[in-house]
Amino acid sequence: MSESTSDDGGGCLSVVGGVLIIGALIAFLQWLWGILVAVAIWLWLAPGRLVVWILSWPLFSGHLLLGLLAAAATGVGLWLLFELVLRLIWPRQFLRAATRASQKLHGLPIRRGEEVMRIDFVEFCDHASSSASVKLFRCIPRQPGHPERGIRLDPVDVEAIPVQPDQVRLSRRLRTLRQPTRTYLESLQRHGLEPLATDSIEAKAWQALLDSEQELAKLAELRESASSMLNDAHRVQQFSADNELLLSTRKRSLALAPTLTADISRIDARCLELRRFGYKLYEFLNIPKSLRTFELSDDMEATLLAQRGLSDELFEEISLYEQAYGELLGD
Structure with missing residues (x-):
């Protein structure tokens, strides 16, 4: 008879303990929710109060500061938009820039080491790595030491030339698209191919x-x-x-x-x-x-x-x- 009474008392204690834990958890969640709401309200109202406070500065200095901040934010936004658009059009425009540069560079003499070669065209370009392959022509004797046999023209491929401008003001990609010929000349020179003047x-x-x-x-x-x-x-x-x-x-x-x-x-x-x-x-x-x-x-x-x-x-x-x-x- 005494053992059953002790079992009932232990079960009641466990039920009471569970209720207390749940109540404490609900109270904590209510407190946390209140804190979050308060912070959200403060974050919502703080910028407005900060703006009002800045506008109250003397001699329109607050207005000037807000104007500068707005201009800076607009500039950053436009720059990000510009980079996004440039990234979208880059593959096709990079190919077009390579085509224009190839037309301009065709026939240009190039010094490679101690040998003078001639650019034929830009053979392949990869927009992902901003690189290109250039086909050159060199002249070699048909039989060394026998001038009466003459010479022949042999193609030479120069692959994986990084196409990047030397000096950049705004964007490397923009400079490459706007001045492809100059960019390719600078890239060739960095790769050990020295362009020579067309009237040389x-x-x-x-x-x-x-x-x-x-x-x-x-x-x-x-x-x-x-x-x-x-x-x-x-x-x-x-x-x-x-x-x-x-x-x-x-x-x-x-x-x-x-x-x-x-x-x-x-x-x-x-x-x-x-x-x-x-x-x-x-x-x-x-x-x-x-x-x-x-x-x-x-x-x-x-x-x-x-x-x-x-x-x-x-x-x-x-x-x-x-x-x-x-x-x-x-x-």
Whole structure:
């Protein structure tokens, strides 16, 4: 009988203790809620009271301070908005900037170490890393030590060039988009590629080299055309000499063959001269920078002037022969 009474008393105590804990927890939550409400009200009213207090400063100094704060906040907001817009348009605009720079830089001579190369175009650009790959052209001999073999043009890829301006006033991205050519020039220079002036003797040498290669290609076409006409003339001469139907054709073929033979020899001589000239330009473009002198530049200027238009007479003569050959076929 006494054991059941003690069990009932322990259960009542545990119930009373639980009620007290719950009551204490509710009271604490009410107190915490009141504190939060008070802080919120204070935070809501404090700025207004602070503004009223600042506006009460003498000589409109409070108004001036609030104006400066508002201007600063507006500037920060506009700057953040500008950065957000710039980040959104950056991928497409970075590609367009690279295209514009590539068009401007095409053909620009570049010194890489002691070798002078030529920019072809910006081959690839990555907006995520703000980097680009640039394709250059270099001239190398077909067979070193044999100027009569001439030179060839080889592409050179320079990859992963960080595209960033040297000096920035507002934003690197904005400067890159506004002045892409200048940004690329500065980036190339930091990468060990020294841009040279478009009117430099190196630029003129590169242009002369390209012109000579184009002239060689055109002379090769002319030689093929002249050789074809000469072969046809020789074939006509093998026909019967007493065939009155071919009399005029044989006469023209006999007159045309020696001249074509001589001009083919002239074409070969001019091609050999151009190949040697290209080899000279290759060696000139690889002269160490420390050894370049004004006398060397003057000599190169004179050489470039002497090379101009030497094949024009050949071009005109072969054109006349082709016309005569056309008349020959028309008979």
